Amino acid sequence: MRFTLSALALILTVAASSMTAGQSTSGQPPVTFTKDVAPIFQNNCQVCHRPGSIAPMSLLTYEDARPWARSIKQKVLAREMPPWFIDKNVGVQHFANDRSLGDRDVQTISAWVDAGAPEGNPADMPPPRQFPAAEVWQIGQPDVVVSLPKDYIVPAKAPDRWPDILVDPHLTEDRYIKAVQIIPTKGFTVIHHIRTSIVEPTDATLGSGKLDDADVPLEVGEQGVFLNEYAIGKQGDVFPDGSGRMIKAGTKINFQMHLHATGKEDTPTNVMLGLKFYPKGYTPNHAINSTTVSAREVDIRPHTDNVRSDGYLTLKKAARLLSFQPHMHNRGKAECLEAIYPSGKVETLSCASFRFNWHLNYVYADDVAPLLPAGTVLHSIMWHNNSASNPFNPDPDAQITYGQRTIDEMASAWISWYFMSDQDLKKEMDARHAAKTVPTSTR
Ligand code: HEC
CATH class of the missing domain: 2.60.120 (Jelly Rolls)
Structure with missing residues (x-):
């Protein structure tokens, strides 16, 4: 229910804005590259999309970006670019390393493309973004x-x-x-x-x-x-x-x-x-651990999609969950992590779609990192796509089982967490309730 409502709201917002934005006839100023789009690219794209970095093309200048306009609209609307695949309709929504675009930026880019991707006034172009030298220890000199x-x-x-x-x-x-x-x-x-x-x-x-x-x-x-x-x-x-x-x-x-x-x-x-x-x-005080919540086997028949596997991990002590990283191989499609509380209540913590060429680690923001009482069972749910519709699938005819090679499959969530005492857990929960930052109904 919650999913349907917020998804609907998003669709309505996007639809409403694409009807008006970018059209000077509506009385709003037209969306242009130099004024509206270049700042978004500087903040969210150029770290990869510049000469000498990993992306296939530069998005520094209007001339660089213009030929890609159609593809850019498609990728940002599909939330494939910037690479950040968290489902925005369910679970925790604040991450320390979130690089996704806000809805407003997506609308601006989309409106710009719909308006014919105009350059606008060159005088509006912001000064080029400076990128720090790559070889600098941001953490200070290591031991x-x-x-x-x-x-x-x-x-x-x-x-x-x-x-x-x-x-x-x-x-x-x-x-x-x-x-x-x-x-x-x-x-x-x-x-x-x-x-x-x-x-x-x-x-x-x-x-x-x-x-x-x-x-x-x-x-x-x-x-x-x-x-x-x-x-x-x-x-x-x-x-x-x-x-x-x-x-x-x-x-x-x-x-x-x-x-x-x-x-x-x-x-x-x-x-x-x-x-x-x-x-x-x-x-x-807190020793950080990492482990997987893994399915013990997978059994994926040829030409099948949405094949589900499940993994479980029981926390014997109270814990704070720090990060979530879906881990599958070529045929991975999507993954969710949920908490089954000792009371029996179930809560989805995160869902993300999965693309094999990006292994993204989602780090929860401090004030919303899930607090899990002792006895909570973490449940990972993974879906694979072994059909030809998966662009990363080397062979839809193959029967796939569990294994280490990339042509075998895996189904797990890497998580990091630290244990805490029951008292500390309660203290943090009370503080969150007081500050009203509890993201979901976590008790
Ligand atoms: C973390 C690095 C990174 C960031 C940030 C990023 N990209 Fe990309 N982008 C890539 C890479 C690498 C590719 C090549 C395909 C792939 O690996 O997914 C790509 C591919 C694309 C493509 C498809 C190109 C083609 O060949 O069709 C478009 C369009 C695109 N990016 C637009 C954007 C836009 C717009 C932004 C910012 C809003 C952005 N990207 C942010 C790394 C990035």
């Missing part, structure tokens, strides 16, 4: 910097690839991470994104040693436990004071890179992972 022992070469012409490269940073003691950042040092234009994970010495394939505290399904061979990701324009993760991520002596770092050939030349790639620690011997 440890880990790089690939040798450059990984991306041939000029090759299909996209996702190599996993395991690196030993020779850590000799357990430490808590305060902040973490990835910087590409070579091959910026071919590095679509990077995910790092930590592979602990004792249980290399099992991940974090927190199995006692939650029924963590084992993700055997999934190259360790998610640590962080690099996405263009991102400045690293600084954990809130008093919270941190433990990294044990002997831990190895797995780098998984999504690499996309330029078509022009062989490109060496390399990256730096910077770790900033809390002081030696310091134990933060």
